[in-house]
Every structure is written in structure tokens, then in C-alpha cells.
Amino acid sequence: MEWMSPLDALFVLGEGRAHPMHVGSVLLFEPPADAGPGWVDTVWETLRADGPVHPLFRTRPHRIGGVGYPRWRVEPRVDLNSHVRRWGVPGAGSVADLFEVVSLLHAAVLDPDRPAWEVHLIEGLADGRIAVYAKMHHALADGVTAMHLLEQTLTTEHDRHRPPRAPWQQLRSLPTPDPASPRSRPSVLGLARPLRAAADLAPAAARVAWTALRLQHTPWPWQAPRTVLNTPVGGARRCTGRSWPLERVRQVAKSAGTTVNDVVLALAAGGLRxxxxxxxxLPGKPLIAMVPVSLHPSSTTSTAASGNQLAAVLCPLATDVADPLARLHAISAAMHDRKRLYRKMSPAEAMAASALLLTPAALTVLPGTAGRADPVFNLVISNVPGPRDPLYWHGARLDATYPMSIPIDGLALNITVTGTATSLDVGLTACRRTLPDIDRLLDHFDTTLAELENAS
Structure with missing residues (x-):
């Protein structure tokens, strides 16, 4: 068994009934034109078929006696019946009804005694599409790793009729830890390894973080305003999603001289405003978003790059600015400054600097502290690169991918964005008690995009 990195361990140690620590995605598929009445049954049988299971899907967090620093344990076998399930959409079969099912599934904590993932096939949508909701513990994979797994499972237009595979039936394989290896045996020295690695980076992290604060005007801790988003969360979740044509977003970015990611942040800012x-x-001060920045190599295609390889920036969202175009330019300038600094760092330095910068946020999510002090940031907004080409599974075209993430105490809303070849897909995950009407936020996304189109 291998010891976890400090970042991965935080996701395990911070998990509880009201704080499930998994990420997920809702994939919507349009069945092929020649799909018969038994097509969904064929899809289901593929998911349940026995066969070799990728080591990543046999891995679970493990703590001796349920306490202590967590390690990774690779199980020899997996009972697929405990991980793969089938559901029907209730009511009229609308996409809203689908997200009610997803909300219930996303609120449930993964079984700690089994490998840390589930896949749910959901049928019964009135428009004939099917959905797949998949979730995996965040300690096991970040959004980029999950997207790479997705892309390896699906096929392109040219080989759309290739025999389908489930995600855990990939041909590439991760090395399985050797239980006899000294590296895998529990020991004080084994635990010291990840701690020593973090300590070795501390001087560089302090230097880089201080440079960031001086040169980028990065917000100091506790400068974000208090909002309804920054309250304790309950265990129930509200998940929803919506799509927009990607070309509309690209045209706004081109006209305004910004990046697509800047426009995504501006849509979130306008929606929140x-x-x-x-x-x-709406507070008088601008909301501040924590924006994860992927450190994965752009050429990464192997599932061996599991775990979390992320840095973070704190970006003011200019929600105090009424003009939508001026708000976009303010966000673009802020992100440009912060990304410029990260380009000068090694991935290890960037991760360490991010950890140091975000350390105060950990204090605000301790039991009983949420809402008592000004937050370090108000929400997390992630943009996970999606597939660039049309993709298929069992001959069905992938229509949309809605990422689902993790609300925690003091951060009741998470916005994660990805896309297909032609659409921008936005997934919202929120505390149901705090934000039961979160679909209205997506309505304001729509309004903001129209305003930016008219202004630029």
C-alpha cells in the first residue's frame, strides 16, 4: 500500500456525511438512428460484463482501524454489481427530472470499504436520450484525469462502431503496488516521505507566494465579502446543468480580445451578480473565485497521471461592476497577471505556492467556523478541457457533459465548466438547503452571454 500525497489525503480526511468528497459527471447521449428497443439493454450488459478491471478502478483509500494517515489499497477483485447501477427518470422524463435523480446520487457518500467509484445508467428521458452519471473520489482523480478516462472510453466518428468498452476495461494499465516492497509497508519512514516532500518545498513556496502577493495584487486572506454562498452546508445536494453553443462564447472572446476561459469566468460573474x-x-465588494489551474502536461493521454495536479489562483470577479464588457476586461486582466506568474514556476513550486496561499481557507471550514469570519474566497470555478472532436459510445453521440463537484462548509456552490466539440457545458453543484433555486443562476448566465454579445 502506498501513502497518499498530502493533497489527496486532505480529501479523505475531510470527508463526512455532509461532506462527500467525490467528483462526478453527467454524460448525455443521443442513441444511434438504428437503435432498437433492446439497445439500452445492450449498453447495460456491456457495463456489467466481467473482465479485467483497470487498477485505478480497484483502488480505495485505506486507514488502519479507520484512523491515521491514509494510504492507497489496490483490491484484487471488484464486484461490479456494487458499483454499476441502472435507474429510470421519474415524472415527465425532463432533463430537470434527470438532475433530481443525479442530486440524490451525488449526495451519497462512496462506500469506504469498496474501490472509490460508481457508474449509473439512467434511462427514461422523454427526448429518447440516455444519461450516464459517474462519480469517483477526488483523492483518486481530479477533473483532468477523469476527462482523459472518458476520452479513452469513447470513440470518434471514424470508429464509432468499434466494440464498446467500459471505463474500467482500458487497455493501458497502472502499475500495481508490490505489497512486499518496503515502500508499501506501513512505517514511520513511509509516512514521513510525503511530509518531507511538502517541507522541502516550503521555502520555494513562501518565496513564490510572497512574489505573487506583491506583483499580482493577489487578494490577501479574508478580503472576500460575506455572502449567502459562504455558510455551513447540509448533506443534501442540488445539481443542475445547461449548455450553450461554444461558437457564441468564442465570438465574444475574439471580439473582446480575451480568452474563452475569461468569458467563462465573466458568465459566472454576471450570473452571480x-x-x-x-x-x-449582492455585496458591495467583488466576489472572489478560486480558479484551479491544471499542471498536467498538455500531451497527457495516459491514465497513469492519476491523483491531483492542480495549482490555484484567486480571481476577483468584478461583480461590483455593472457594465458586462468592463467586467469581462477586469477579469481578463486579473487572470493574465496570475497565469503569468505560474508560467515561471515548476509544477511542484506552483502546487506548494497554492497550498500556502490557500492555507487560511482551511481554517474557515473547520467545524463551527463557517460564516464567522470573512471567507478567503466565495466559490470555486473550474474549467476542465473537454474533447475536441465528436465522440460516440455504442454508436450514440455524446451531446453534453455536465461536471459535478464538491460543496463544503463555507463554500455552498461549485461551478465546473467543460465542453464537447460544439458546446459549452456548465455544471452546478450546491447545498440544497442554502441554494434550492440554483437553476435561476443558469438563467442569469444566459442573460449575461446575450449582454456580452450585444456589447462586443
């Missing part, structure tokens, strides 16, 4: 104004809860 409208949503909070509607509730009479």
Missing part, C-alpha cells in the same frame, strides 16, 4: 441581486444579497 444577477442571482444575488435578485435575492437582495
Amino acid at each position: 444577477g442571482y444575488l441581486s435578485e435575492r437582495g444579497a
